[in-house]
Amino acid sequence: xxxxxxxxxxxxxxxxxxxxxxxxxxxxxxxxxxxxxxxxxxxxxxxxxxxxxxxxxxxxxxxxxxxxxxxxxxxxxxxxxxxxxxxxxxxxxxxxxxxxxxxxxxxxxxxxxxxxxxxxxxxxxxxxxxxxxxxxxxxxxxxxxxxxxxxxxxxxxxxxxxxxxxxxxxxxxxxxxxxxxxxxxxxxxxxxxxxxxxxxxxxxxxxxxxxxxxxxxxxxxxxxxxxxxxxxxxxxxxxxxxxxxxxxxxxxxxxxxxxxxxxxxxxxxxxxxxxxxxxxxxxxxxxxxxxxxxxxxxxxxxxxxxxxxxxxxxxxxxxxxxxxxxxxxxxxxxxxxxxxxxxxxxxxxxxxxxxxxxxxxxxxxxxxxxxxxxxxxxxxxxxxxxxxxxxxxxxxxx
Amino acid sequence: xxxxxxxxxxxxxxxxxxxxxxxxxxxxxxxxxxxxxxxxxxxxxxxxxxxxxxxxxxxxxxxxxxxxxxxxxxxxxxxxxxxxxxxxxxxxxxxxxxxxxxxxxxxxxxxxxxxxxxxxxxxxxxxxxxxxxxxxxxxxxxxxxxxxxxxxxxxxxxxxxxxxxxxxxxxxxxxxxxxxxxxxxxxxxxxxxxxxxxxxxxxxxxxxxxxxxxxxxxxxxxxxxxxxxxxxxxxxxxxxxxxxxxxxxxxxxxxxxxxxxxxxxxxxxxxxxxxxxxxxxxxxxxxxxxxxxxxxxxxxxxxxxxxxxxxxxxxxxxxxxxxxxxxxxxxxxxxxxxxxxxxxxxxxxxxxxxxxxxxxxxxxxxxxxxxxxxxxxxxxxxxxxxxxxxxxxxxxxx
Numbered sequence: 001x002x003x004x005x006x007x008x009x010x011x012x013x014x015x016x017x018x019x020x021x022x023x024x025x026x027x028x029x030x031x032x033x034x035x036x037x038x039x040x041x042x043x044x045x046x047x048x049x050x051x052x053x054x055x056x057x058x059x060x061x062x063x064x065x066x067x068x069x070x071x072x073x074x075x076x077x078x079x080x081x082x083x084x085x086x087x088x089x090x091x092x093x094x095x096x097x098x099x100x101x102x103x104x105x106x107x108x109x110x111x112x113x114x115x116x117x118x119x120x121x122x123x124x125x126x127x128x129x130x131x132x133x134x135x136x137x138x139x140x141x142x143x144x145x146x147x148x149x150x151x152x153x154x155x156x157x158x159x160x161x162x163x164x165x166x167x168x169x170x171x172x173x174x175x176x177x178x179x180x181x182x183x184x185x186x187x188x189x190x191x192x193x194x195x196x197x198x199x200x201x202x203x204x205x206x207x208x209x210x211x212x213x214x215x216x217x218x219x220x221x222x223x224x225x226x227x228x229x230x231x232x233x234x235x236x237x238x239x240x241x242x243x244x245x246x247x248x249x250x251x252x253x254x255x256x257x258x259x260x261x262x263x264x265x266x267x268x269x270x271x272x273x274x275x276x277x278x279x280x281x282x283x284x285x286x287x288x289x290x291x292x293x294x295x296x297x298x299x300x301x302x303x304x305x306x307x308x309x310x311x312x313x314x315x316x317x318x319x320x321x322x323x324x325x326x327x328x329x330x331x332x333x334x335x336x337x338x339x340x341x342x343x344x345x346x347x348x349x350x351x352x353x354x355x356x357x358x359x360x361x362x363x364x365x366x367x368x369x370x371x372x373x374x375x376x377x378x379x380x381x382x383x384x385x386x387x388x389x390x391x392x393x394x395x396x397x398x
Numbered sequence: 399x400x401x402x403x404x405x406x407x408x409x410x411x412x413x414x415x416x417x418x419x420x421x422x423x424x425x426x427x428x429x430x431x432x433x434x435x436x437x438x439x440x441x442x443x444x445x446x447x448x449x450x451x452x453x454x455x456x457x458x459x460x461x462x463x464x465x466x467x468x469x470x471x472x473x474x475x476x477x478x479x480x481x482x483x484x485x486x487x488x489x490x491x492x493x494x495x496x497x498x499x500x501x502x503x504x505x506x507x508x509x510x511x512x513x514x515x516x517x518x519x520x521x522x523x524x525x526x527x528x529x530x531x532x533x534x535x536x537x538x539x540x541x542x543x544x545x546x547x548x549x550x551x552x553x554x555x556x557x558x559x560x561x562x563x564x565x566x567x568x569x570x571x572x573x574x575x576x577x578x579x580x581x582x583x584x585x586x587x588x589x590x591x592x593x594x595x596x597x598x599x600x601x602x603x604x605x606x607x608x609x610x611x612x613x614x615x616x617x618x619x620x621x622x623x624x625x626x627x628x629x630x631x632x633x634x635x636x637x638x639x640x641x642x643x644x645x646x647x648x649x650x651x652x653x654x655x656x657x658x659x660x661x662x663x664x665x666x667x668x669x670x671x672x673x674x675x676x677x678x679x680x681x682x683x684x685x686x687x688x689x690x691x692x693x694x695x696x697x698x699x700x701x702x703x704x705x706x707x708x709x710x711x712x713x714x715x716x717x718x719x720x721x722x723x724x725x726x727x728x729x730x731x732x733x734x735x736x737x738x739x740x741x742x743x744x745x746x747x748x749x750x751x752x753x754x755x756x757x758x759x760x761x762x763x764x765x766x767x768x769x770x771x772x773x774x775x776x777x778x779x780x781x782x783x784x785x786x787x788x789x790x791x792x793x794x795x796x
Contacts, residue, residue, distance in 0.1 A: 180613075180614040181614030181615055181616065182619050198613060200613070211768075212766075213578050213579065213766050214648035214671055215578075215579075215646065215741045215742070216578040216579030216739070216766065217646070217764060218579065218580075218644065219635070219638060219646055221764060224635075226631060226650075226652065227631060227635055227649075229631075230627070230628040230629070230631035230632050230649075231632060232628075233624060233625060233627075233628035234625070234632065237617070237625055240617060241617050248612065248613065248616065249617075250612040250622075250659070250661075250662055251624055251628075251663075252612055252654070252657065252658050252659045252660060252662065253659065254652055256650070259650065259651040259652075260651055261650045261669045262650060262671060263648075263650055263767075264650065265650060265651075271659045273612055275612070275613050341614070342611065342614035343613045343614050363614075366610060366614065366615060366619060367610065368610075368611050368614065369611060369661075370609075
C-alpha cells in the first residue's frame with residue numbers, strides 16, 4: 001500500500017486520481033520509481049527495445065522457460081490509482097517475498113511492466129507479435145507517436161523486432177488486476193478467476209434521412225434520422241439483454257446533423273460496440289442488429305449503413321491456470337467466481353505466445369478509468385497473496 | 399421571374415442556392431437592387447432607422463392608415479431563392495401593376511422589405527416592438543452585431559425607437575410567402591390561406607446517468623443516459639402523433655458524453671421543440687413529456703431535467719383578411735386551404751400593431767432553407783395575383 005501511494009504521486013491530479021499517460025513525463029518518472037522497487041526486490045532490471053521493463057530472477061532449473069508476472073503502470077487521462085498499478089506492484093511484491101524468504105523458484109521469474117497498455121496494449125503486443133510501422137507512427141494520448149514515445153522511455157524503436165517472443169517461449173503469464181466492473185463487489189466475492197478477455201466488434205453506423213424545417217414539415221412527411229437512431233439504440237439494448245449470457249452492447253456516441261432545434265435531423269452517425277467471450281455470439285448479434293436496422297429504417301424512409309466492423313478476437317485464459325488459481329484461492333479461504341474480463345489487458349496479447357491466467361479483485365462501485373476508482377487494501381492483499389501462492393504452486397507443478 | 403433571377407445573383411452559391419445572410423455584402427447589394435426596382439415601380443423609397451426598406455405610394459384618402467405589403471430578401475446560409483424573395487418582389491410587382499394601370503388606391507401603400515428576418519425577424523420586430531440593447535448587441539450569422547449590421551445597411555442603431563409603430567397605426571399587412579412545407583404540393587392546392595403562425599416552445603433537456611466502462615459494466619448495472627435519451631426521442635414522436643391536429647415535435651440535436659465507443663454515456667443533452675397554433679396544446683404536450691421523461695429516467699436510474707423553456711406565442715392572422723384572401727383566390731379560380739404556418743414570418747411581428755394576412759404558394763418537395771428550395775413560376779404568378787387582387791379588394795372595402 002505504501003508503494004501504491006508513492007506511485008500515485010507521479011501524475012497526481014489536483015482533483016484526485018492520476019494522469020500518467022504513456023510516454024509522458026509522469027510515466028517516465030513512475031517507471032523510474034518502479035525500477036527502483038524492482039532492484040530493491042533483488043530483480044535484475046532491463047528494458048527491452050519496445051520499452052517494457054523486465055525484472056528478472058533466475059530459476060534453479062536452467063531448462064525451464066520463464067514464468068512471467070506483471071501488468072502496466074500507465075493510466076488513461078484522469079484515471080485512477082489501481083488499474084495496472086495493483087498488478088504491477090503486487091508482482092514486484094511477489095519477487096520481494098521470494099527474496100525475503102530466500103526462495104528460489106525452479107523457473108526463471110520475469111516481472112514485466114508493459115509500456116502503454118491504455119493506448120492499445122502496445123508493449124505487450126510488441127512482445128507477442130511485434131509492432132508495425134503503422135502502430136509506431138500512430139499518435140498516442142501523450143501527443144507523441146509510439147515511435148517517439150518508445151525512444152522517450154529509453155527503448156529503441158529501430159529494434160522493435162528484438163523484444164518479440166515466439167509462441168511456446170514462456171512457461172506462463174499471470175496477471176493480477178482490478179475487475180473494473182461491479183460484479184465481485186455486488187456478489188461479495190473475493191477473487192475473480194478470469195476465463196477469458198472478451199472480444200469486441202465496433203462499427204460506425206450512419207443513418208441517412210432528410211433534413212427539413214421542423215416547423216413546416218408535418219410529422220407524417222418526415223424522414224427523421226434521429227428518430228431512427230433512437231429506435232436503433234433501444235433495439236441494441238433489447239437484443240443484447242433478451243438472450244442469456246454476459247454479452248454487452250453499447251452505443252457510446254452519437255452525432256445528429258445539422259444539429260439545431262428547428263431542423264429535422266437529416267443525418268445521424270453513432271458508434272455501436274458489442275463484446276463477448278464468444279466471437280460467434282457477438283458477430284451473430286451484430287448481424288441481427290444490421291437486419292433490425294434495415295427494418296427500423298424502413299419505418300420512416302431512412303437508410304442505415306454500417307462501416308467496416310473493427311474486430312478484436314476474444315482471448316481465452318488457460319484452463320489449467322484457471323484451476324490452479326481457483327485451488328490457490330480456496331486454500332487461502334477466499335470465495336471465487338469464474339468470470340470474463342470485459343476490458344482488454346496485456347494478458348490478451350501475451351496469450352498469443354503462451355498460457356495466461358488472470359486474477360481479479362473487486363472494484364468498489366465498479367468504477368474505473370476515473371479518479372474514483374478504488375479497491376480496498378484487504379482486497380489488494382488478498383489478490384497479491386493469490387498471485388504469490390499461484391506462482392509457487394505453478395512452479396512446483398510444472 | 400426576371401427579377402427573382404436577377405436577385406438570385408447576389409450571394410449566389412457555387413453549388414446552387416444563395417447565401418445572402420443579413421448584414422453581409424450580398425445582402426447590401428441585393429437591397430440596392432430591390433431599391434432600384436422600387437423606384438422603377440414609382441415608389442418613394444426610404445430607409446427607417448432599423449434598416450427596413452420602405453417604398454411608399456400615396457393614397458387618395460389622406461385620413462386612411464397605410465396598407466403594408468412585403469417580406470424580406472435576406473437568406474439563411476446556403477438557403478434558396480424563394481423564401482422571402484417571392485413575397486418581396488411580388489409586393490414591388492403590385493406597385494408596378496398599379497402604376498402601369500394608373501390606379502391610385504384610397505390607402506397609402508407601403509412596400510416593406512424587412513431586414514434580417516432569418517436572424518429572428520429583427521426588422522419587423524423593430525417596427526412592431528422596438529429593439530432592446532440585448533438584441534442590438536447580439537451577433538448575427540454575418541458575424542456582425544445587429545447594431546453594426548443596421549449601421550452597415552445605412553440605418554441608425556442609435557435611433558431604433560424611431561421606426562417603432564403603435565398598435566392601430568396600420569390598416570393591414572399582407573405577406574405572400576412560399577409554404578416551406580409540402581402540404582400544398584401534396585394536396586395539389588394552389589393557395590394557402592394562413593390562419594396563424596404557430597407558437598414554439600423549446601427546451602434543453604439534460605439526462606444524467608453514470609459513465610462507466612462499456613466492457614466491464616453488465617447491462618443490468620448501467621445508468622445509460624443515451625438509452626434514456628433514445629426512449630425519450632421515441633416518446634416525443636409518439637406523444638405528438640397520437641393526438642389529432644397539426645402540432646409538430648422535434649428533437650433536432652443531441653450530444654452524448656464522454657462520447658466514445660467504450661464508455662457508457664453518463665450525460666446526454668438534447669433539444670426538444672414543439673409547435674402549434676394553440677399555446678395550450680403545445681404547453682400541454684411539453685408538460686406531458688416532462689412527466690414521461692421522469693418515468694423513462696426511472697427505468698434505468700437516470701435523471702431528466704428540463705432547461706427554462708423558450709416560448710414564442712402563436713400569432714393568429716385576421717379572420718376578415720383570411721376571408722378576403724379566400725374570396726379573392728376563388729374569384730381567380732384557385733383552390734385554397736386554410737392552414738397554419740409552421741415557420742416564423744415578419745407577419746408574426748407585425749400582428750402586434752395591426753391585422754395581418756398571409757398567402758402561401760406551394761414549395762416543391764416541401765424543401766426550404768436549402769439550395770433545392772423551389773416554387774414553380776406559375777405558382778408564383780398565382781400568388782402575386784392573389785396579393786394584387788387582395789390589395790385592391792381590401793382597399794375597396796375598408
